[in-house]
Amino acid sequence: MHSFVWHPYTQMNEWPDFDIINQGKGMWLYSTKRKKMLDGVASMWCNVWGHSKTELVDSIIRQSKQLQHSSLFNLTNDKAEALAEKLVKLAPGMHRVFYSDNGSTAMEISAKMALQYWHNIGEKKRKTFVTFENGYHGDTAGSMSLGYVPGFFSIYKPMLFSTIRTPSPISYRVPHGYSYQDYQEFCLEEIENVLKKRHDVAAFVIESGAQVAGGVVIYPPRFQKKISQLCKKYNTLFVLDEIATGFGRLGSMIEYKAQQSMPDIVSFGKMLSGGYIPIAVTLANKKVYDAFLGQYHEMKHFFHGHTFTGNPLACSVSLTNLALYKKNKIISTIQKRALQFSKRIDEISSLDIVGDVRHKGMLMGIDLVSDKKIGRPISPKKKIHQKIFVEARRRGVYLRTLGSIVMLVPPLAISEKELDFLLDTTISTIKGVSKNIGI
Ligand SMILES: Cc1ncc(COP(=O)(O)O)c(C=O)c1O
Incomplete structure (x- = not known):
């Protein structure tokens, strides 16, 4: 499809085809190809209750x-x-x-x-x-x-x-x-x-x-x-x-x-x-x-x-x-979800290309490195931002990186099961990418 849209912070040469999202329900985004993705970045860190929340609509x-x-x-x-x-x-x-x-x-x-x-x-x-x-x-x-x-x-x-x-x-x-x-x-x-x-x-x-x-x-x-x-x-x-x-x-x-x-x-x-x-x-x-x-x-x-x-x-x-x-007393639910995040820090930190994991509340940054000992960030030439996105999407999650930092910023009201899915998929995505990236 020929598109007329110029996308933010995007090298347009690199993305010949974007998923066209035409529906959102709960924590999930649906594309015209009927592919569904968990919204792991709360649609740029702003979504609270998921999509199509009846009261808000x-x-x-x-x-x-x-x-x-x-x-x-x-x-x-x-x-x-x-x-x-x-x-x-x-x-x-x-x-x-x-x-x-x-x-x-x-x-x-x-x-x-x-x-x-x-x-x-x-x-x-x-x-x-x-x-x-x-x-x-x-x-x-x-x-x-x-x-x-x-x-x-x-x-x-x-x-x-x-x-x-x-x-x-x-x-x-x-x-x-x-x-x-x-x-x-x-x-x-x-x-x-x-x-x-x-x-x-x-x-x-x-x-x-x-x-x-x-x-x-x-x-x-x-x-x-x-x-x-x-x-x-x-x-x-x-x-x-x-x-x-x-x-x-x-x-x-x-x-x-x-x-x-x-x-x-x-x-x-x-x-x-x-x-x-x-x-x-x-x-x-x-x-x-x-x-x-x-x-x-x-x-x-x-x-x-x-x-x-x-x-x-x-x-x-x-x-x-x-x-x-x-x-809905969301702030007390967040405390529980935050615990769920922190329980996975050691597991994420132990991955080959993870140099550091920083977390508070419903925010986690996973710093990907090419050399764990000295914490050297992965070179932009490796296109880690695109590889992470593509691999996560294949596994059903919308994930974004900032430079070589994977950002987990889900909607605040994400359920326990969906947050587990997000964390599991992030781990398998990083493992998959690290195998193919040749560091
Ligand atoms: C701390 C902070 N301030 C300001 C902004 C800018 O907000 P907007 O993208 O709505 O212009 C952002 C966006 O990510 C942000 O993270």
């Missing part, structure tokens, strides 16, 4: 008969109001909700908010952002600047702003001469050095709980809490990205709360609507919000807004989704 149908879209410019709508109230009650310390329709934009918004906060209170020199190495915050220009992954974004450098990057607490391939513990201390010292020396910092911006796209770097206990304290001590804004890690992915509803940290601005997306309709949000505390209040002619208001900001269909399905979180 009904909510969209109900809302679509009532109001499909109406703007937040000079008006509001009942669903955007109800969802904002719910989110402010869920997220400690937050005061107002700014709507957008994808995670990258939500992070773009958080950077603009932080910059304008300082401008509005008269500290106009505070323009610099401090971020982590290996962070990822999305693909728009501001988000690429904040989460600068050199391998992805160096080509776009001319259109990005520069940030100060401090090291993140990697537990694998820790730089020579450090223990993991020492390295954590070093990372915190580096942050403190920057915040102490520089008086132009607008915000410290990181993912909350773990860096996901940057290689599944899970923060050690109390690490984020200490950063939060440092931001307070040096009077800089603390901006968190919970787009991939909030709403249960790491085993908590609000990850910054579990980390005993307190941001000034925080963004959520992906799982907010259960993965059904695009929506993201940026929440700000009262201190930040109040700085935008004034007389119109002072031009302190926030210069940002999109056509679909606060879309009622997206807000309505998000409200239903959050009600299901409560009704």
Whole structure:
């Protein structure tokens, strides 16, 4: 079939034929060729309950008969109001909700908010952002600047702003001469050095709980809490990205709360609507919000807004989704599933081409290597990303790698049996690929 679609992060030469998915039911995706695949990546980390969940579908149908879209410019709508109230009650310390329709934009918004906060209170020199190495915050220009992954974004450098990057607490391939513990201390010292020396910092911006796209770097206990304290001590804004890690992915509803940290601005997306309709949000505390209040002619208001900001269909399905979180006590189920994941770590780690396995909650990263002793990543020339995908698909699972890291990010409500299938298939896929790859 001739296709007219250009796919994301894809060398189009390499994929002559994509499976055409035309149905989703529960944890399974069905293609036009009637092939079924377990959705091992929650359709890019956003699906919560599986596909075609009756309550979510009904909510969209109900809302679509009532109001499909109406703007937040000079008006509001009942669903955007109800969802904002719910989110402010869920997220400690937050005061107002700014709507957008994808995670990258939500992070773009958080950077603009932080910059304008300082401008509005008269500290106009505070323009610099401090971020982590290996962070990822999305693909728009501001988000690429904040989460600068050199391998992805160096080509776009001319259109990005520069940030100060401090090291993140990697537990694998820790730089020579450090223990993991020492390295954590070093990372915190580096942050403190920057915040102490520089008086132009607008915000410290990181993912909350773990860096996901940057290689599944899970923060050690109390690490984020200490950063939060440092931001307070040096009077800089603390901006968190919970787009991939909030709403249960790491085993908590609000990850910054579990980390005993307190941001000034925080963004959520992906799982907010259960993965059904695009929506993201940026929440700000009262201190930040109040700085935008004034007389119109002072031009302190926030210069940002999109056509679909606060879309009622997206807000309505998000409200239903959050009600299901409560009704189904999903967070306690996640604890059980997380245990199921962790019981398999030794088995996965023992595979020939596995260098490291990192796991928290419903997220697992399996680092594939060509030399286990020194942890050398597999060369992109080996096309491991494609081999893993093809082998897993043959066995009935939709799996993706990030570079040479196999990502397991299933829908949160996956059953015990289906998670076993996902883990078993991942193991047999890695074994199958390692036999054929010739390392
Ligand atoms: C931590 C984080 N922030 C932001 C984004 C960007 O979200 P979106 O793809 O919805 O633009 C992602 C996407 O994977 C992410 O993982």
